Amino acid sequence: MDRYLSAPQLARLVRVPADARPYYRALAAQVRELILDGRLPVGVRVPAERHLAEALGVSRTTVTTAYDRLREQGYLESRQGSGSRTALPDPGALGTDNPWIAPDDDGLLPMHSAAPPATALLGEAIEEAGRGYHRYALGMGYHPAGLAPLREAIARRYGERGLPTRPEQIIVTSGAQQAVHLLMAALAGPGDPVLVESPTYPHALDAARMRGARLVPVGIPDDGWHIDLVTCALRQSSARLGYVIPDFQNPTGHLMSREDRVALVDAARRYDVTLLADESWAETALDEAETPPPLAAFDTDGRVVSMGSASKLWWGGLRVGWVRGSAALVRRLAVLRSAVDIATPVFEQLVVARLFERIEETRAERRRTMGASRDALAAALREALPRWSFRLPRGGGSLWVRLDAPAATAVAEAAAARGVRLAPGPWFGVDGTLEGHLRLPFTQPPQVVTEAVRRIAGGVPQQGYRPREPLTPTL
Incomplete structure (x- = not known):
């Protein structure tokens, strides 16, 4: 049965x-909102470009460009001879709107990224590193597991946090993202079930998808983890690998309690699961x-692998991360x-390595600057958008905001038109869910986040969600 819409419809x-202005972008945004809102069902054939142009009173080129944009974003699928049909994109595929490849000088306030500016100590650390840099020019320059001084500093820091660690248990990576990719490549294969939180860090989902893994999401309610739900998901899915963010979870900001850490590791041991603990935000308590202590501090048989980051x-911009695991796993990752x-x-x-020597100074700096931005x-938000709700996190870099309606994509589109780039909830989910949430980072200065909210609020009334009856297409 062929389902289609006429151009007048x-x-x-x-x-x-x-x-x-530009009209094609606004037209594409409207069609996308209809699809996400359920008023335009998935799999319905849309009218030909010429016919829709006539119905709208615009040029065919305008409609063609709008359709092209929808195809690039994954909301239209076209086949030669059978027209174009509505679709939903893979939640991890952001098409031409992918913020990670967007220029940083496009004038939009970068509220899509929870990346703080460089610490004030960076300049001094660069100067100090430069004075000893020449000594390393005597060798080949390749250190697959990382420089000894840095591995020692990372191991020492784990010990200070309550997890005794030897340098040979550390491999230095090019950022935490490479750590995630290496571990997924080493421990997950096509079709393997991998437990992930929902919401979670989008690039971890990408890494699992690239391996062909089957994602097993477990929801994180507004009050944090429910370990019984995690345990149930592990048992029912037969997952042997899980990716979790116990320290100021991205994007919710939740901090897993000691009791929940013990229970999670016990569940992993019971069901023979390896846990990848992303600790990228662990040092940002505000x-x-x-x-x-780190999740691995409650591990007795090497099933918790920790990841960290300097970012x-x-x-x-330093692009330095690390993995803490067994010495055997470190060697395996170095080869990989x-x-x-x-x-x-x-x-x-x-x-x-120099910055690790002054870590407490940096932590105090982040508490002061990011704490002010969080507040x-x-x-x-409370003043301009009082119907939105959130829990104030004790650390991390973002608020996980619940909207008053499932309209995150529409709000993000409206904000972009007002000069703010946002991260809507579906970016952090597995299957297109989480339309009722936005991640709003507080890593920018207070005046920037305040201005961003002002602009967002200015676009919400015009773009607010208005539930309607689903459209019944012509059959």
Whole structure:
């Protein structure tokens, strides 16, 4: 049965102001909203470009460009001879709107990325590293597992946090993202079930998908983890690998309690699961309250593998991360990465080794600056958008905001038109869910996050969600 819309039908549904600029972008946004809202079902054939152009009173080129944009974003699928049909994109595929490849000088406030600016200590660390850099020029320059001074510094820090660690248990990577990719490549295969939180870090989902793994999401409610739900998912899915963010979870900001850490590791042991614990935000506590030891501190048989990063505490431009695991796993990862980039650059490793010597200074700096931004963002939201709700996290870099309706994609589109790039909830989910949430980072200065909220609020009334009856297409 062929389901289709006539040009007059679709023209009545898309309400694009005649003065919209550029018109094709606004038209594509309207069609996308209809699909996400359920008023335009998936799999329905849309009218030909010429017919829709006539119905709208615009040029065929305008409609063609709008259709092209929808195809690139995954909302239209076209086949020669059978026209174009509505579709839903893979949640991990952001098409031409992918923010990670967008230019950083396009004028939009970068509220899609929870990446803080460089620490004030970076310049001094660079100077200090430069004074000893020449000594490493005597060798080949390849250190697949990482420079000894940095591995020692990372191991020492784990010990200070309550997890005794030897340097040979550490491999230095090119950022935490490479750590995730290496571990997925080593431990997950096509069709393997991999447990993930929902919401979670989008690039971890990408890494699992690239391996052909089957994602097993387990929801994280507004009050944090329910370990019984995690345990149930492990038992029912037969997953042997799980990716979790116990420390200021991205994007929710939740901090897993000591009791939940014990219970999670016990469940992993019971069902023979290896846990990948992403600790990228672990050092960004914004309140003085004591934080629990690393998840691996409760492990007795090597089933918790930890990942860390210099990006959130010091600066993302350093591209330095690490994995803490068994010495055997470190050797395996070093061999695996040899086909990718052989080793992390020497100079950046020296810089991070210097920064580790002053880690408490940086943590105090982040508490002061990011804490002020968190409070400014929360205050601005309560004043400008009081129907949105959130829990104030004790650390991390973002608020996980619940909207008053499932309209995150529409809100993000409206915000972009007002100069703010946002991260809608579906980016952090497995199957297109989480339309009722936005991640709003507080890694920018207070004046930036306050201005961003002002612009977002200015676009919400015009783009607010209005539930309607689903459209019944012509059969």
